[in-house]
Amino acid sequence: MYFIYSLLYIVALICILPFEYFKRPREIRRRWLREKCGFFDPSFILRPSSRIWVHAVSVGEVMAALPLLGRLKTEYPAQGIILSTITDTGQKVAMEKSPAGTDIFYLPFDIPFILKSVVRKMKPELLIIIETELWPNLLRVFKENGIPVILLNGRISKKSFHGYKKISFFMRKVLSSVDSFGMQNEEYAERLRSLEVDSRKIHIVGSFKFDANPSTHIPRWASFISSPVIVAGSTHEGEDELMASVYTDLKKDFPDLNLIIAPRHPERFVRVENMLRSKGIQFLKRSELPGGQKTDAIHGTIILLDSVGELAAVYGISTIAIIGKSFRGHGGQNPLEPAYWGTPIICGPHMENFPVIQDFYKEGAAMHVNEEGLSHTLRELLLSPEKAKEIGIKAQKIYQKNSGAVERAMKIIEQYRNVSL
DSSP, X not given: OHHHHHHHHHHHHHHHHHHHHHTSOHHHHHHHHHHHTTOOOHHHHTSOSSEEEEEOOSHHHHHHHHHHHHHHHHHOTTSEEEEEESSHHHHHHHHHHSOTTOEEEEOOOSOHHHHHHHHHHHOEEEEEEESSOOOHHHHHHHHHTTOOEEEEEEOOOHHHHHHHHHTHHHHHHHHTTOSEEEESSHHHHHHHHHTTOOGGGXXXXXXXXXXXXOOSOOOGGGGGBOSOEEEEEEEOXXXXXXXXXXXXXXXXXXXXXXXXXXXSSGGGHHHHHHHHHHTTOOEEEGGGSOSSSOOOOBOSSEEEOOSSSOHHHHGGGOSEEEETTSSSSSSOOOOHHXXXXXXXXXXXXXXXXXXXXXXXXXXXXXXXXXXXXXXXXXXXXXXXXXXXXXXXXXXXXXXXXXXOHHHHHHHHHHHHHHHHO
8 A cells, every 4th residue: 555655745746846946936946856755965965863753744834843842952052953844834833933052954755766865865753743734654654663753733623634534544554653642632633543443552642833922022023013903814715805804994994994914825925915906905015014113103004014924022012812724714723822922712614623712602702703793793893992891801711720741741752762762
């Protein structure tokens, strides 16, 4: 089965490789291709002989991994930490926010001979996968080399679970290469058991995102925005237009109201900009605002957050947070960043990827509405600041109550470090 998978993977790779290469900025194409093929700068290879390898596919996983990376650096200061990602945005955030001394690279293609060469060069003693990035050959190569593999902050969405069930005969083999699963909650753990994973390997550690305290440094440009501020975070296709429409309606009654739209994917920045222009809506771009110098107060406008890595801190100035991918998308985005700040949270009908939101709903720490009810709910909160504040405080308490996932994960890591040394 691994042979068939590898063959299909190589065929697909040949078809998409030119597109993947040329879609990247010219300055990173060469490094991307070299690292995907398992070639690294000699100085990179010759650094610490004992390393912990952490893999986080993109921005969300990198942000979730940051508190763990910090603890690993503190607990094992003499040991090398290497961090791989798949996406360019993941690379950018990793380079900007990872602890000093972390070596960062693109995860090589999931082809056995490439991976064997990389493992031989890197000499990792442990592989930690963040969330559920299951590359069959990667896991198999580590297993064959006797190197432990741990999955932490684990989750399996309903969609992925149904997909895994269809090829359960193969997924059982893939999952058997993982030595320990640190899952976010019991629901995800039960899905693993349904895939016939040994229950002794499964642990509930919680979500790292409860430990991923965002920077308390509010970007200087954001400090010049006057209240009230609605932040629509990690929006997906169609939601930006919805937010702009709702904002235009609310602004009739709240002329000083501000809206920050933060598209989830950088490649959509220009599309959102063009949409706003086509509708004749005035707006400012984050990239054109002064970074460090004083500027006039900003009020009564839309700001397009065309930057990466600032959203978590920007929630610190928000009056209300709207969670993207929960209206026009499917699965939702992270509600914990605004919860950290005590910001009242509004979600759409689709938060399937974040079942923790149910705890927020039960405690009155977040509100869920459909598109038709969004404008009414926002108006209600803007007119009732005390109610909004109460909802935000409840969200913050849930955030604080659920911290400690990294500490539980470190206990698992220590067991396997001892095994591999």
